[in-house]
Amino acid sequence: MSIDHTLNMLETLKYYCDSEITQTFSNDKQQVLSVCYLKNNHSFEITYTETNIKKNFRQIESAAEAIEKALR
Template structure:
């Protein structure tokens, strides 16, 4: 998935901040690997790594999109 596509998805969460939109990203073998939710009250994104349930908060949408893109590109490709 490209940086621009990820950024557009994240901007949708900000644009519809009164709704709870959770984006889940999947690996090539269809395992959920990341999820992102936007908290409008604190204007932060919460990125959760599904395998470990470790969560990180981001306020910079570009940095978040970059980290998601990098993480997804490291996932093993299905052969």
């Protein structure tokens, strides 16, 4: 997936923040992570499936880079 596609999906999550959408990312049909936008603190929360560790990113570019890195 291209970084532009990931950025577009994150922008969509942010735009529809009142809908509480969670986007799941998989690699070879294996769930790798999920991401949602937290309106209350204006950040993207990434939850890594294997470890259940959550990380928050205020900058959309940082969140996209973390997603791309996890999918490699």
